[in-house]
Amino acid sequence: xxxxxxxxxxxxxxxxxxxxxxxxxxxxxxxxxxxxxxxxxxxxxxxxxxxxxxxxxxxxxxxxxxxxxxxxxxxxxxxxxxxxxxxxxxxxxxxxxxxxxxxxxxxxxxxxxxxxxxxxxxxxxxxxxxxxxxxxxxxxxxxxxxxxxxxxxxxxxxxxxxxxxxxxxxxxxxxxxxxxxxxxxxxxxxxxxxxxxxxxxxxxxxxxxxxxxxxxxxxxxxxxxxxxxxxxxxxxxxxxxxxxxxxxxxxxxxxxxxxxxxxxxxxxxxxxxxxxxxxxxxxxxxxxxxxxxxxxxxxxx
Amino acid sequence: xxxxxxxxxxxxxxxxxxxxxxxxxxxxxxxxxxxxxxxxxxxxxxxxxxxxxxxxxxxxxxxxxxxxxxxxxxxxxxxxxxxxxxxxxxxxxxxxxxxxxxxxxxxxxxxxxxxxxxxxxxxxxxxxxxxxxxxxxxxxxxxxxxxxxxxxxxxxxxxxxxxxxxxxxxxxxxxxxxxxxxxxxxxxxxxxxxxxxxxxxxxxxxxxxxxxxxxxxxxxxxxxxxxxx
Numbered sequence: 001x002x003x004x005x006x007x008x009x010x011x012x013x014x015x016x017x018x019x020x021x022x023x024x025x026x027x028x029x030x031x032x033x034x035x036x037x038x039x040x041x042x043x044x045x046x047x048x049x050x051x052x053x054x055x056x057x058x059x060x061x062x063x064x065x066x067x068x069x070x071x072x073x074x075x076x077x078x079x080x081x082x083x084x085x086x087x088x089x090x091x092x093x094x095x096x097x098x099x100x101x102x103x104x105x106x107x108x109x110x111x112x113x114x115x116x117x118x119x120x121x122x123x124x125x126x127x128x129x130x131x132x133x134x135x136x137x138x139x140x141x142x143x144x145x146x147x148x149x150x151x152x153x154x155x156x157x158x159x160x161x162x163x164x165x166x167x168x169x170x171x172x173x174x175x176x177x178x179x180x181x182x183x184x185x186x187x188x189x190x191x192x193x194x195x196x197x198x199x200x201x202x203x204x205x206x207x208x209x210x211x212x213x214x215x216x217x218x219x220x221x222x223x224x225x226x227x228x229x230x231x232x233x234x235x236x237x238x239x240x241x242x243x244x245x246x247x248x249x250x251x252x253x254x255x256x257x258x259x260x261x262x263x264x265x266x267x268x269x270x271x272x273x274x275x276x277x278x279x280x281x282x283x284x285x286x287x288x289x290x291x292x293x294x295x296x297x298x299x300x301x
Numbered sequence: 302x303x304x305x306x307x308x309x310x311x312x313x314x315x316x317x318x319x320x321x322x323x324x325x326x327x328x329x330x331x332x333x334x335x336x337x338x339x340x341x342x343x344x345x346x347x348x349x350x351x352x353x354x355x356x357x358x359x360x361x362x363x364x365x366x367x368x369x370x371x372x373x374x375x376x377x378x379x380x381x382x383x384x385x386x387x388x389x390x391x392x393x394x395x396x397x398x399x400x401x402x403x404x405x406x407x408x409x410x411x412x413x414x415x416x417x418x419x420x421x422x423x424x425x426x427x428x429x430x431x432x433x434x435x436x437x438x439x440x441x442x443x444x445x446x447x448x449x450x451x452x453x454x455x456x457x458x459x460x461x462x463x464x465x466x467x468x469x470x471x472x473x474x475x476x477x478x479x480x481x482x483x484x485x486x487x488x489x490x491x492x493x494x495x496x497x498x499x500x501x502x503x504x505x506x507x508x509x510x511x512x513x514x515x516x517x518x519x520x521x522x523x524x525x526x527x528x529x530x
Contacts, residue, residue, distance in 0.1 A: 224357030248436030256311030
């Protein structure tokens, strides 16, 4: 079980070596907040693979997005109370669920963010994952009731089913050091599915599959390492950098997963298969815009 | 080539790269571009990250015009090289107690260089370094350029736990570990100064482009400074 407090991420301090952290699936995190009427930047709980048992001190509106669990309605607002704890039950699909509670999780801000960065023990609840017995303060509920559940659920059903169709394919753009790899390296990356290694976490996923060899050296003069970068050390095994990755790194990056598909990447668990396919820059931006429009429409409804 | 190029790192990051080498002048140029971009406060910019010889700009592609950002980067890249970018700032002084328990690798570094420990300390503290890049962990500054006479490789097996404040050297660089953690640089001393401390108004001691000097202090001076910090 791994449950952490996450918000939109700790932006603005990468120049000082502070990683962004934040949700592995930013879309699902934001969606969860939208559904209960929270600010998009409010903190949620990121639940990995196994759901915690959560009890409440007062009545709240809750939503769970991302990974689906048998006892919990997905992508919908529902009420909890001291007599109605949240019990997840068996996981049906996806790796990470986001639990938004009206009012948001109120842990102290660290450098402008409540996000937990596990490697540097920063943010969240004491910089660590939650454990049994922890108590979390909540912000004051925003007051209003959930606005139009029926409409939003309808919109969401179509969005979520759209994701499902491409669930195991991540679209990529050639990376800043793509020219350091053999001419057919991107084609090899696309040629067959990779398997997410058990030794994968919020920092990144090791991807088992065809090796990718750089032409010269795998090492570069260290530069910035955005989430979604696919870096390749000398071993040839690609690593997809995720939310807790360092700000800089010295391995050549062959490709970057497009922003819109990080919502799919964030739902991968060890053992899952994932394929890569190139797309154009305009397709990447269009896909992101579609996601943004759904969230904005819901926020304004 | 005229010394730079702009490459994408996905749909929401552009990277301005200068020539491919580690060079204090290039790092100073990258830091200058980053500062100018921060000052410009363009809409949708999320983060500006200068590294050794590049600047990564994180932006929201739905808010920031990619063409406009590219043009801005192009203009900044062609700025005249800052003579002394950091001239308006005084060098940050880092007191270091060298050797002993604080610098477990000082003796072997001296032996490998054919020098005395005193020579190594004099060479390490005798120059002004520049923050070439910040990364690895919050507040960790890569400082260059180390005197080639005391240039040593990284440890073949990194230490699982390097204490906070340890001063290490590796290849052409030196640095201060801001927190306890694993580390592969050879440790020659320790400072009571904290490069990253969330209890301070400004938690960060270093920024890219800063000048830094190390000053040798005794163990009792170290202890006194440590108590007052």
